Amino acid sequence: MVDGMIKEADILLAKEGMQTALEAGASAARFTINRSCMDLVGTLNGEIDKVNHSLDSSMSIQLFVDGRYAAFSTNRLESAALKAFILKSVEMVRIMAKDEFRKLADPARTEKGAVSGKELGLYDDTYDSMTPEKRVELALGAVVFDKCSSAKCKIISEEGEYNDCVFDTIVMDTEGLFCRHTETSFEYGVEITVQDETEAKYSGTWWDATPRLKDLSISRCGAKAFEIAEAQTGPRPRRSGKYRMVVDSECSSRLLTPVLNALSGHSVQQKNSFLLDSVGKKVFGDGMTVMDMCRTHGETGSRLFDTEGVATTEHAIISSGTVNEYFINTYIAGKMGVKPNIEDAIRPKVMPWPKPGMDREALMKLCRNGILVTGFNGGNTNSTTGDYSFGIEGFAFKDGKITHPVREMLITGNLVTLWNSIIGVGDDARLCKSKLTPSLAFEGVDFSG
């Protein structure tokens, strides 16, 4: 068994721990065992710069005692130390106020088919045979420091990182829950800084990650990062005004995340959401359909269960602009007097619209003129109003083609208005991310600079 995998002894320890908790007075308990192992090789300008080896283990413990609740975590997993920790934890729960809504998830709702951890096909056996030498070979093989050049700029630095890891998690509770999720990940990321003839510096980053080593596009990352850095040279100002906006799939999740946060049951219950009273209502434009594709075999981000052990389902969160649900866990369901579902969007995907198969170039053609946003730099969204303001980097485009880079620009508006002005959703979401947000096109966005 490779390092980073949960051992039978860990499971026995958790079972003993649950028994200790029950004997000390707990009415219920949920234990989550985590183990992981990560190896990293970093390069700087074509040479090995760092090696890291990380081996982690921890146990998260949620205890329900006399109608009270608290959560604990420790990485001291020796039997005696864990027992003392649990006894102390049970005592701490007793100082909390009673909360009738704290309880384990209904066993009828929990996942029954996640036993080996490998059901979703996210574990690559190649991981077992990885060696330090192989990792160094991969990291150095990706270096482009001496290979990329351009008349416009020169490379100042190239900082790359290859890593591979295994994560293994088991959730167990005193009602008999047992769910396991095991996955490997292979990742390479690189940042390249270039300098142009005016001595101005620009940086570009690119990365790829996948559960299977054979799918890792490691060789194209450096060239892509260089291309991104080089493309930013010679930025020109762009007059403030309303423009059509295309947002690249690399960064478009920035516009979806605050919407999903506003659908969180915690936010809604605390009245800290701009989407209060939205379920069943058409809030966004026709082009906004978000599916949770959480059980797709072999894909990054897929999960069979949430942190309570509740089974996930593939379903529509938002359909053609209509909000179908909030994310409600067992606790929030009790507090709000509604039915529970899943505590969060697991692997949300914004569906292509109005037709499949478009990428950012197709969206630029659709828009003809406007600004392509390739990155966000700072900014925020007001969680109670949906008003946003983000710094952006990107390019002006005309007749569907990029004309020049822009810098020091901001976009400002409201997320509900923005998602109502959607004119195109691409089909080019990056599969290395757990949020599948493709390139997006919007009408009439306020830019200032």
Add this chain to the structure above:
Amino acid sequence: MIYDKNYYLETFNVTEEMLRRLSAEGLDRGGDYTDLYFENTTYNTLFLRDSEVSSGGFLTDYGVGIRVLKGEKTGYAYAESTDYSAMLSAARAAASISQGPSLSRGGELADSQVAKLIRDAKDRAATYTPIEANGGRPMRRFFQGLPNPAADRYPMQNEWRKAEIATFIPYLKSLEAAVRARDERVVKVVATLSACQSDILMYNSFGEMKYDTRPMGTLSVSVVFSKDGKIENASASRSFMKGSEMLTEAIVEELAEKVTNGIDERFEARRPKGGKMPVVMAAGASGILLHEAMGHAFEADFNRKGQSIFSDKMGQRICPEGIYIVDDGTMKGNRGAVNYDDEGVPGQYTYMVEDGVLTSYLHDRISAKYYGVTPTGNGRRESFRYAPLPRMRNTYMESGDARAEDLIASVKKGIYVDQFSNGQVKIGEGDFTFFVKSGRLIENGRLTMPVKDINIIGNGPEALKDIAGVADDLKIDDSAWTCGKGQSAPVCCGIPTVLINNLTVGGE
């Protein structure tokens, strides 16, 4: 707080001889320097929601990180146990950064081999060669350090670990009551107490041992307000490297006032018309702009790698005369205080900009060796799981000689900002963006319409050159600032009222 050495050796169940042997193991394949960082952290939290303290908990985190340096290259590994075998595995994993042959060949190092490895590495690390075949750069020593003890910058009257957690609950309830008493539009209150205490023991291949116990207490509150169907939120926090004596009715009242203050303006606030204009940054929390837009670019690792916009500006004027920017690890009880940094280097008061001239980067041991300077005590890490990096501590601009009201009065049309959040900077380009949570328009020298939810964008070096006035009212903001750079670190910031010409303000 500093206990005696044996407390730390017993906490981690190690002896000095074990530490020495582990250091040697790190050097076994040709490394120049090894250090060990032991950590035992306990962390308690209590949450008040819906008027009850009905959730909370604690965690423990324990382990040792072992780092081996070969020149400027780093090997790093950690163990979550201080069993010798686990630590030995970590030391050998870290040692692999050096590709040389192993003296031990996977077995136990003999006493004579331990002595030789330590002696040879000391010589190697201390060797000074003016110029070597190293890209023409001078090769310098690793900083050997200074003896114990450092000043105790975070003494605790009442240790978090020894306190009864139940005694903290009334403070959370008082905080909610104080907030509700101040404003009848309050809909929801979430109050949180986080209390952390870490025992740290550091040892390196020079034989230096440093140790201390670091407290961190944070009281925070988040409030949702409702008025005529409109909803607004606000939050505030106070964080100190102190024991539970920091919990007082005074801090409760201070937080309640801070979180309710200005809420009328937030309900009324609008987005202004955007464009380039002068910006007056209020004293205190606006210092986050200094941290993000300039401080990161002064961190020596970005400069060593040529990535920072300031990498070729040492010794040059980067802002007007009379401006001093400092990173201070010496302020007692401050969230950014360090007795020693996480490499065992004493905390210091480090000027980065003196009279407008860039005079120092922020160094860890690696960058200090690279530049041939003494490390500045900025080698910090999130936990034993991370190798240290140059990180800020408490970053601020010293007071100038203007008056805040005169700076405001000098602006015909601009923005006054008193709360920023979500700042970000591009290190190479120097471009920064900040979200303005609250502020006001300045029209003809007077503060007028409240503004919110806009961004300010600029360029670090250009903004520094465009500083037109610094007031005499430096204020340190003791909120729970946390810096992210691949790993988090508690920091602090501050600034006097400052006028900057020509920043871009986003708006309608």
